[in-house]
Amino acid sequence: MPLSREKIAATAIRLADAHGLDGLSLRKIAKELGVGPMRLYDYVINKSELLDLMVDVVYARIAEVGQRPGWRDTVLAIAHATRDAALDHEWFSDVLGGRPHLGPHALAVGEATAAALSAAPGVRDIGDLQRAVGALNAFVIGSVRREVTERRTARSTGTDEAAFQASLGPYLTRMLRTGRYPTVARLVIDGAHLNAEETFNHNLTTILDGITSRPPT
Amino acid sequence: MPLSREKIAATAIRLADAHGLDGLSLRKIAKELGVGPMRLYDYVINKSELLDLMVDVVYARIAEVGQRPGWRDTVLAIAHATRDAALDHEWFSDVLGGRPHLGPHALAVGEATAAALSAAPGVRDIGDLQRAVGALNAFVIGSVRREVTERRTARSTGTDEAAFQASLGPYLTRMLRTGRYPTVARLVIDGAHLNAEETFNHNLTTILDGITSRPPT
DNA sequence: GCTCGCTACCGTACGGTGTATCCACCAATA
DNA sequence: TATTGGTGGATACACCGTACGGTAGCGAGC
Known part of the structure; x- marks a missing residue:
């Protein structure tokens, strides 16, 4: 099951729900997905864009x-x-x-x-x-x-x-x-x-x- | 002229006005005051309290x-x-x-x-x-x-x-x-x-x- | 069939953050 | 003079976002 923007956004939302926005980091998201941190940058420009994704x-x-x-x-x-x-x-x-x-x-x-x-x-x-x-x-x-x-x-x-x-x-x-x-x-x-x-x-x-x-x- | 909560809050506000809240760090405040970063902790419990100070x-x-x-x-x-x-x-x-x-x-x-x-x-x-x-x-x-x-x-x-x-x-x-x-x-x-x-x-x-x-x- | 280029993936590294801890100095007291 | 107490500083740790270089696989052209 490959990565996708939707998948990343979904787990980011899950983590943010659990630990707040301050407790949210790209590293934790990546770890949750069983992936290296830099892997996320293939789908998202930066953290800000990821936030926009979550919001939408x-x-x-x-x-x-x-x-x-x-x-x-x-x-x-x-x-x-x-x-x-x-x-x-x-x-x-x-x-x-x-x-x-x-x-x-x-x-x-x-x-x-x-x-x-x-x-x-x-x-x-x-x-x-x-x-x-x-x-x-x-x-x-x-x-x-x-x-x-x-x-x-x-x-x-x-x-x-x-x-x-x-x-x-x-x-x-x-x-x-x-x-x-x-x-x-x-x-x-x-x-x-x-x-x-x-x-x-x-x-x-x-x-x-x-x-x-x-x-x- | 010794440090004080008021002085720290004032320069923090100046920096935040200029560079936003994201661009505000204890290290920069300390440097602006010509002081080591840890000195601030003699006047403020943590960054959150400093923010409360600025707000007030x-x-x-x-x-x-x-x-x-x-x-x-x-x-x-x-x-x-x-x-x-x-x-x-x-x-x-x-x-x-x-x-x-x-x-x-x-x-x-x-x-x-x-x-x-x-x-x-x-x-x-x-x-x-x-x-x-x-x-x-x-x-x-x-x-x-x-x-x-x-x-x-x-x-x-x-x-x-x-x-x-x-x-x-x-x-x-x-x-x-x-x-x-x-x-x-x-x-x-x-x-x-x-x-x-x-x-x-x-x-x-x-x-x-x-x-x-x-x-x- | 072999090679080349391209893409998907990954690990490492850098500069920054908030903060805990330890250390050196220096002034005042016994 | 010796000791002590406090004041200022440096160092260290864990973590952050992200730039960069490298590698493995795979399809296309000769």
Whole structure:
């Protein structure tokens, strides 16, 4: 079974899922494939291109959600698929928005969202569309990044109260007890029991409403 | 003049501004300071902590905008200050949302935005506040990241049409000419002459409107 | 049938990274 | 003066991405 770009990308994704993007190296990928490190360069220009490959594989999964009847359902489906993909492949959130996504499947996803948004009320010309796409993408990128980061710190510190107090506690509780950050303290103490997906969906709805309900200029 | 955390962070920021986060290494920082690499470890636990230090220095600048009369002006000022900071220190956008920002100045910025938003109409309980902060931060993070990325690719390919066609052109124009991405093609060809700050401000307004105009549940 | 060139593969090597460890010096104290 | 403690530096290790040179197999031309 010969090597191929697809095979390399697949095992790279597996390794990145397991050990993060920092723990990913061409040498480990090659070893996993039972091959010398330099062998990979016959299929890939450099590590950056390999990353682009991995990213586009994930976009392929996102693109699978396809078209829905209404523009709003389409946008919601794509946004949720992006979130799901990032939760499955946390490294994906590390590169979200950090490099141009120009792979064929990434373009397909972009096309689907742009086409859907162009059918939304309140989007009248290209300028409107450009802004709407920008706002939506920005929100999705930021949300997903934030959620993945929270999940990582929760995992590294331990979810339960005790471990949290033990690791971040000494510093954070001391900080919050200074009284200089009362609102943040309230958020940290009283909050945190919100369902992440619901929050995502709620804010997504808010933004879509904001886009569609803009008054005619 | 002895070494100090502040001094180290300052030259690290200078180097990162000039050569990006990838081009930043402890050895280069040390050399810039006329010191052996290991000296830095007397002031900093590891590179990660140094990064946190750098990030909080930037947050200090953002926090300087301080309080404004109205909640909306405050939020707008902080968002724009964040954007300005990220445009001055592009590496800042690379870590935005990618790690918990717990430095004192970062907490101050978080406190200021949360306090402002808690005074916004439509924000009634902690859940509302949590969602509002999340939506706003997500948008700012995503927007800034996107803008910095665009600026980088524009710089690396060259802004003018010719250089663009020469570098990304061969691939991208071929892709767009397949006809599979008509909406994206329209965006790429007809768009792109929007003012970035105006777009940021416009979308920011849209989101704040969306937050404040939510119907009572 | 023999040789030649080409391709697919591989190992080694270089310059760089973050960081642990040990070592030399030098100032202050007993 | 002898000792000690701390400060700054050099060296070393494991790992990284990747440039380069070499080798084995194989099909094509004489």
